[in-house]
Amino acid sequence: MLIEAKNIKFGYSKSKPVINGVNFAADEGERVALVGPSGCGKSTLSQILAGCLNPQSGEVLFENKPLPRKGFCPAQLIYQHPEQAINPRLRLNATLREAWTPDAVFLDEIGIAPEWLNRYPAELSGGELQRFCVARALAPQTRFIIADEMSTMLDVITQAQIWELMLRQIERRGLGLLVVTHSTELAARVCSRIVRFESLTRQGRSTAV
Amino acid sequence: MKMKVLPAEKRPNRRAMIGIVCVLIFLILITLYIVGASMNELLFEPDFSQKLLPPTMKHPFGTDFLGRDMFARTIKGLSLSMFIGATASGAAAVIALIVGIVAALGKTWLDHFLNWVIDLTMGIPHTVLLILIAIATGRGITGLIIGISLTHWTGIARIIRGEVLQIRSRRYITASRKLGKSRLWVAVRHILPHMIPQFFIGLVLQFPHAIMHESGLTFLGYGMPPETPAIGIILSESMRYLSAGMWWLAFFPGAALAIVVLLIDKLGESLKLALDPASAQE
Numbered sequence: 001m002l003i004e005a006k007n008i009k010f011g012y013s014k015s016k017p018v019i020n021g022v023n024f025a026a027d028e029g030e031r032v033a034l035v036g037p038s039g040c041g042k043s044t045l046s047q048i049l050a051g052c053l054n055p056q057s058g059e060v061l062f063e064n065k066p067l068p069r070k071g072f073c074p075a076q077l078i079y080q081h082p083e084q085a086i087n088p089r090l091r092l093n094a095t096l097r098e099a100w101t102p103d104a105v106f107l108d109e110i111g112i113a114p115e116w117l118n119r120y121p122a123e124l125s126g127g128e129l130q131r132f133c134v135a136r137a138l139a140p141q142t143r144f145i146i147a148d149e150m151s152t153m154l155d156v157i158t159q160a161q162i163w164e165l166m167l168r169q170i171e172r173r174g175l176g177l178l179v180v181t182h183s184t185e186l187a188a189r190v191c192s193r194i195v196r197f198e199s200l201t202r203q204g205r206s207t208a209v
Numbered sequence: 210m211k212m213k214v215l216p217a218e219k220r221p222n223r224r225a226m227i228g229i230v231c232v233l234i235f236l237i238l239i240t241l242y243i244v245g246a247s248m249n250e251l252l253f254e255p256d257f258s259q260k261l262l263p264p265t266m267k268h269p270f271g272t273d274f275l276g277r278d279m280f281a282r283t284i285k286g287l288s289l290s291m292f293i294g295a296t297a298s299g300a301a302a303v304i305a306l307i308v309g310i311v312a313a314l315g316k317t318w319l320d321h322f323l324n325w326v327i328d329l330t331m332g333i334p335h336t337v338l339l340i341l342i343a344i345a346t347g348r349g350i351t352g353l354i355i356g357i358s359l360t361h362w363t364g365i366a367r368i369i370r371g372e373v374l375q376i377r378s379r380r381y382i383t384a385s386r387k388l389g390k391s392r393l394w395v396a397v398r399h400i401l402p403h404m405i406p407q408f409f410i411g412l413v414l415q416f417p418h419a420i421m422h423e424s425g426l427t428f429l430g431y432g433m434p435p436e437t438p439a440i441g442i443i444l445s446e447s448m449r450y451l452s453a454g455m456w457w458l459a460f461f462p463g464a465a466l467a468i469v470v471l472l473i474d475k476l477g478e479s480l481k482l483a484l485d486p487a488s489a490q491e
Contacts, residue, residue: 050387051387052383052387070389071389072389073387073388076388077384077387079384081380084380084381085381087381087385087399089403094398095381098390098398099388136388
């Protein structure tokens, strides 16, 4: 199992857990969609899986070892709002280099024009910024990508473009993928397995599409 | 006549213009400081035959009750005040910046401790603490600088710390940590750039404050010796002669001080604009 969440409990206050007893698992190279109503805890779970939040109880295992707390996290999260995930005071070149230094071929494939690198985030559109978030998450050490409503705020054409660019990279490198979405069309198109959030509290695995 | 609009690439970049303004102001202030600091003291020697003269070509700012040339004294005083103001507010801002970085590193107990020190310092009346520190550190210019910097860092520190606490919970900070960056790296690369504008604004706002406290303390007798040509001393001396109609004693030194403070204010404003990424390509 590449990534595994066991009996996760988490709440923003001690007495009221947002999610409780959640189990989740994904294999190497597997593409899973996570669907569920708004506010059920999908984003909280994705943040826990990426190590951004620490669960109150339960654990996240990566290749059967606890997810590393320090250093590069092999599970990388792509947020819904790229403009919040990029420091407005740094040029995009610096933001990208923080993760790794991609070559010109990669930048071309992911759809980043070389002149964008020298700009500040305020000078790019949301779709353009999201490409930087995708490029950053695709660093060589990454093994699993969590896309939390990654394309929700983009228009249809940009959505299709970004997914195509990203899936090409993910396929080539055999990365695992978790897609958090409300769109069943997207889930069916991109993923090999759809998981309803409610089912996670009972069992980790779920039915294949 | 029709205005010719230059194509975008030929128009001077707004950032470059701001840069030129910054350099110009900086040069003016530096020149003023060097002229004042290297001034021959004979230029404002007492001369009792020239007592209390209104402004003339020979003495553009007039002379005082000892017949000293006020123009030379004002320049000398400005350079002294600029030195004290810059050093004290610079030191205060640096202390505040360190507090901000500590808050950014996320060591809660250290942050709480520093917050307690801020409360403690703010709780003691300003002037009393200033006088105590100035006396304890040996009066004169050194005492003043240490006293002013140790009492004036709290305001800036509060602002910077508030900013840091807000930035610290941003998504790009978490993202950076998960890309394997250390707390220190994140504090320096991500959070520090957000503190810089507050740092400069604090520095500039503290500058006139520092000069005022320098003059206030000197007026009370805890600062510099009364023969020193500091703007504060000049102004407090002039108060006695104002009612006798000798306006030039207060007007010129006061106006000169106001101009210097405004220049520094403009410098701070321009720096803020130059550092703002939203205006980088304009």
